[in-house]
Amino acid sequence: MSKNAELFERAQRSIPGGVNSPVRAFRSVGGTPRFLARAQGAYVWDADGKQYTDYVGSWGPAILGHAHPEVIEAVQRAAINGLSFGAPTEGEIEMAELLIELLPSIEMVRLVSSGTEATMSAIRLARGFTGRDAIVKFEGCYHGHADSLLVKAGSGLLTFGNPSSGGVPADFAKHTLVLDYNSIPALEECFATRGKDIACVIIEPVAGNMNLVRPSQEYMDRLRALCTEHGAVLIFDEVMTGFRVGLQGVQGLYKITPDLTTLGKIIGGGMPVGAFGGKREIMECIAPLGTVYQAGTLSGSPVAVAAGLATLKLIRQPGFYETLTARTSAFADGMAAAAAKHGLAFSAQAVGAMFGLYFSQDVPQSFADVMASDRERFNRFFHLMLDAGHYLAPSAFEAGFVSAAHSEADIAATLTAADAAFCAL
Numbered sequence: 001m002s003k004n005a006e007l008f009e010r011a012q013r014s015i016p017g018g019v020n021s022p023v024r025a026f027r028s029v030g031g032t033p034r035f036l037a038r039a040q041g042a043y044v045w046d047a048d049g050k051q052y053t054d055y056v057g058s059w060g061p062a063i064l065g066h067a068h069p070e071v072i073e074a075v076q077r078a079a080i081n082g083l084s085f086g087a088p089t090e091g092e093i094e095m096a097e098l099l100i101e102l103l104p105s106i107e108m109v110r111l112v113s114s115g116t117e118a119t120m121s122a123i124r125l126a127r128g129f130t131g132r133d134a135i136v137k138f139e140g141c142y143h144g145h146a147d148s149l150l151v152k153a154g155s156g157l158l159t160f161g162n163p164s165s166g167g168v169p170a171d172f173a174k175h176t177l178v179l180d181y182n183s184i185p186a187l188e189e190c191f192a193t194r195g196k197d198i199a200c201v202i203i204e205p206v207a208g209n210m211n212l213v214r215p216s217q218e219y220m221d222r223l224r225a226l227c228t229e230h231g232a233v234l235i236f237d238e239v240m241t242g243f244r245v246g247l248q249g250v251q252g253l254y255k256i257t258p259d260l261t262t263l264g265k266i267i268g269g270g271m272p273v274g275a276f277g278g279k280r281e282i283m284e285c286i287a288p289l290g291t292v293y294q295a296g297t298l299s300g301s302p303v304a305v306a307a308g309l310a311t312l313k314l315i316r317q318p319g320f321y322e323t324l325t326a327r328t329s330a331f332a333d334g335m336a337a338a339a340a341k342h343g344l345a346f347s348a349q350a351v352g353a354m355f356g357l358y359f360s361q362d363v364p365q366s367f368a369d370v371m372a373s374d375r376e377r378f379n380r381f382f383h384l385m386l387d388a389g390h391y392l393a394p395s396a397f398e399a400g401f402v403s404a405a406h407s408e409a410d411i412a413a414t415l416t417a418a419d420a421a422f423c424a425l
């Protein structure tokens with residue numbers, strides 16, 4: 001029995017499903033999850049010592065590749081001075097100032113310890129600021145696991161949502177409206193009928209949790225205008241896209257100013273961090289200045305902040321995103337070309353250093369399009385790639401990530417493996 005299989009058996013005896021976050025369990029693709037022992041640059045090694053080129057990157061944070069020496073050094077230096085104090089530190093100000101400098105929509109920002117905390121807090125803040133209860137989210141967008149966000153669409157357009165998880169009271173879900181992503185008519189109807197009740201709209205401005213879906217500019221402009229018109233807070237959840245699609249996130253790409261932004265992943269450089277920030281007027285409603293309560297024992301962890309600062313320092317260097325974006329696009333184009341050679345219904349696209357691979361003829365524009373792709377084919381493709389030493393996200397409904405540590409040779413080797421996998425399909 002492989003060490004991976006042995007560990008998986010053992011893990012399932014003490015940890016539900018053997019994992020501490022569900023997607024790690026390979027339920028969607030089947031088979032045994034790889035227990036990772038270490039990572040360096042573009043590679044990870046599993047418990048059996050097998051090496052993989054990694055396109056998951058800890059689900060986004062590892063934009064510099066794993067264990068970048070400058071990030072590790074910053075972490076070591078911070079750790080020596082103490083792991084956490086529960087008191088303010090200078091590093092937190094540096095991080096806040098840097099986020100404000102890089103993302104012009106952010107005038108004030110607060111650090112938390114995960115993306116979930118960031119979105120949960122932003123929603124509470126939007127409700128406190130507006131005095132309204134209803135929130136709007138979109139089918140296929142994931143914003144972490146707060147109760148009011150684990151909601152799926154009700155039976156008809158504009159009915160309030162139903163819980164998508166056990167343990168979420170219907171009374172909570174009924175305040176969440178779930179709309180089709182990238183549909184202007186759905187947005188307009190929603191605001192026309194409920195506009196005055198809506199505290200906020202939360203959106204993945206490029207969606208990375210239903211594979212990769214890129215909304216139209218027109219749609220995003222309309223969303224911004226409707227929120228302004230109706231006094232609803234527009235929250236861009238850039239936990240995944242922030243510093244991933246470019247230095248200014250999706251807000252920079254689409255030239256839209258959200259009222260609040262949530263961040264995570266890259267700003268922690270691989271350590272547990274999240275952040276939410278935006279308009280001063282809204283942020284001043286947070287305790288201790290305002291009435292909206294929000295707190296955290298480990299918020300602004302000095303070690304996590306050090307990792308984040310070291311990461312941000314490197315990614316803001318001139319040319320960083322140009323090279324990374326070009327490499328990611330070459331990867332997506334190469335995948336599409338290889339599949340076309342074998343006559344497969346397949347498409348691919350990249351946005352910055354994120355990519356989507358789809359077993360469908362055309363690049364999906366909506367949640368329904370993504371759901372219509374051939375999931376069984378993806379699953380077979382995933383395992384062929386994994387066997388060949390290329391680690392893709394273990395689900396047809398996740399985006400992928402390229403890091404600055406992926407060389408042209410790494411990408412070329414993965415494309416060669418993909419060509420063989422497509423041929424076998």
Ligand code: PMP
Binds near residue numbers: 059239241264
């Ligand atoms: N928002 C988005 C867009 C995410 O992709 C995620 C996690 N993948 C979260 C929020 C939740 O972040 P965390 O897992 O750190 O709680």
